[in-house]
Amino acid sequence: MAVAERNQRPQTNKAMQPAQRGYLPWVILTIGISLSIVAFVQTKDWEQSVTHTDFEILSASHSAAVYNELSRHLDASAALLGLFDVSSQIDRRQFTQFTTMLMANHSDVQALMWAPRVAANQRADLAQRAAEDGFMNFHIHDVGGNAMADTTSAPTDLSPIYYVYPEKSNDELLGFDLMSDPAYRGLLETARDSGQLTVSPPVQLNLKSGDRMGNGILLVQAAYLPDADLETVAGRRAGLRGYVLQLFRIGDLIEEALRESAVLGLDISVVYGKDADDASRNYFHSSASRPNHIVDPTSQTPANGLQLHIPLDALGKSWGLMFTPAPRFWSNHQMWTAWMVLAAGLLLTICLTTTAILLGRRTAQAR
Numbered sequence: 001m002a003v004a005e006r007n008q009r010p011q012t013n014k015a016m017q018p019a020q021r022g023y024l025p026w027v028i029l030t031i032g033i034s035l036s037i038v039a040f041v042q043t044k045d046w047e048q049s050v051t052h053t054d055f056e057i058l059s060a061s062h063s064a065a066v067y068n069e070l071s072r073h074l075d076a077s078a079a080l081l082g083l084f085d086v087s088s089q090i091d092r093r094q095f096t097q098f099t100t101m102l103m104a105n106h107s108d109v110q111a112l113m114w115a116p117r118v119a120a121n122q123r124a125d126l127a128q129r130a131a132e133d134g135f136m137n138f139h140i141h142d143v144g145g146n147a148m149a150d151t152t153s154a155p156t157d158l159s160p161i162y163y164v165y166p167e168k169s170n171d172e173l174l175g176f177d178l179m180s181d182p183a184y185r186g187l188l189e190t191a192r193d194s195g196q197l198t199v200s201p202p203v204q205l206n207l208k209s210g211d212r213m214g215n216g217i218l219l220v221q222a223a224y225l226p227d228a229d230l231e232t233v234a235g236r237r238a239g240l241r242g243y244v245l246q247l248f249r250i251g252d253l254i255e256e257a258l259r260e261s262a263v264l265g266l267d268i269s270v271v272y273g274k275d276a277d278d279a280s281r282n283y284f285h286s287s288a289s290r291p292n293h294i295v296d297p298t299s300q301t302p303a304n305g306l307q308l309h310i311p312l313d314a315l316g317k318s319w320g321l322m323f324t325p326a327p328r329f330w331s332n333h334q335m336w337t338a339w340m341v342l343a344a345g346l347l348l349t350i351c352l353t354t355t356a357i358l359l360g361r362r363t364a365q366a367r
Contacts (some may be wrong), residue, residue: 003196004366014226020115023300024257024333024360025353025356025357025360028349028352028353028356029349029353030183031349032346032348032349032350032352032353033275033346033347033349035302035323035345035349036341036342036345036346036349037342039341039342040338040339040341040342040345041064041338043337043338043341044335044338046335047335047337047338048335049334050333051306051335052306054084054126054297054333055095055266055306055308055323055325056232056308057330058266058323058329059266059280059308059310059321059323062258062266062268062323063310063321064319065096065257066257066312066321067260067312068254068257069253069315070253070257070312070314070315070316072105072106072303073109073219073246073248073253074197074219074314075105075247076102076106076109076112077197077219077221077244077246078221079246080099080102080112080114081097081221081223081244082247083095083098084114084241084242084244084310085221085223088226090114090163091133092163093132094329095114095163095165096163096165097191099112100165103165103269106248107247107252107256108168108248108249108252108253108255108256109247109249110169110205110216110247110248111164111165111166111169111170111173111246111247112164112165112242112243112244112245112246113161113163113164113165113170113189113244113245113246113247114161114163114164114242114244114245115159115160115161115162115178115242115243115245116159116160116161116162116241116242117157117158117159117240117241117242117361118140118157118158118159118160119157119158120157120158123140123158126138126140126160126162127139127140130162130174132254134325135174138159138175139175140160140175140176140177141175141176141177141180141319142176142177142180142181143176143180143181147255155240156172156179156298157179158177158179158180159177159178159179159188159242159243160175160176160177160178161175161176161178161245162174162175172206173206178243184200184218187200187218187220188220188222188243189220191220191221191243192236192237192240192243193233193234193236195222195224195230196218196221197219197220197221198216198218198220198221199219199220199315199316199319200217200220201272201283201318202215202216202217202220202250202272203217205240205247205249206217206312215250215251215282215283216247216248216249216250217245217248217250217315218245218246219245219246219247219248219249220243220244220245221243221245222240222242222243223238223240223242223243223244224236224240224241224242227239227240227243228240246319250270250282250283251285252300254268254283254285255269255285258285259326263332265283265285265287265325265326265327265328265329265330265332266287266323266324266325266326266329267286267287267323267324267325267326268284268285268321269281269282269283269284269285269322269324270282270283270284270285270319270320270321270322270323271319271321271322272319272320273307273318274318274319276318279309279318279320279322281322287324287327287329291355298328306324306325307322307323307324308322308323309322310323343357
């Protein structure tokens, strides 16, 4: 009995071998496809990681260039404030000479201004000094150009723009009382009470339009009397001398900052808003890699989820830069490697499967 069983086992094994060889191509095909998909997914993740890293590096580089240019503007305001800190009397000629030097390196500045603190009973004296400087038609007016009521019982002090450079392109700003407009009054009061640089929301370059959404930024710094108590809000209010103001064009600042990095393949939007998701676009810089630099910013949607918001901390929490990739960026990051790995894996799998099938047939024929 045992001898008969031993004689039957080889026959049984021989009968099973063809069946096992029939399953082999399917095993190779299953394993090959699975490994190809795993390799594809891992390679694609690696490619996306590299692309995202390069995108973040380029965005940080552009952001640093904008920040460096912005720092020059902040330095200009600080220098002008220093002029009024070191002298109790700055006449129009001194102001013009100093701001001429500052403007030599700032073609994107719309205006540098001085707005003194003026009590209601000092308005006539201010107009007389302006007339002595050659501004015979100088008068203090509100945002609509209307002359302020001539009264000595005004509840608040005035802050009319008294010096402005350049004068020819900004003569309509002379005499504009910033305190007469609620939006600007809040900005000046914040600068006065904090003693820090205060940055406006987007403004029109003439400061007068009722539509505040413009393409300008107004920087405000308060100047104080030499003996002012700067440790308390009450002391800063009592010791206020006036305001140094700088109005510049957002678009020109961006173009100046990115002049040396124009073809790196990123589109940039200057946005304003407390929440990056709800921020409004104020200016759009299309990548110089685009033909003719022409693009409709409203038609641009983040490709592959690539979008990065970087706050402009120097301007407060509301201003920021939004970066999106342009065609030049994608031409340098085409991400074909994962598909090549998948194609190579599937091709190898087909070859091995075909070989297994042919070998199985030849073996069957030989038997």
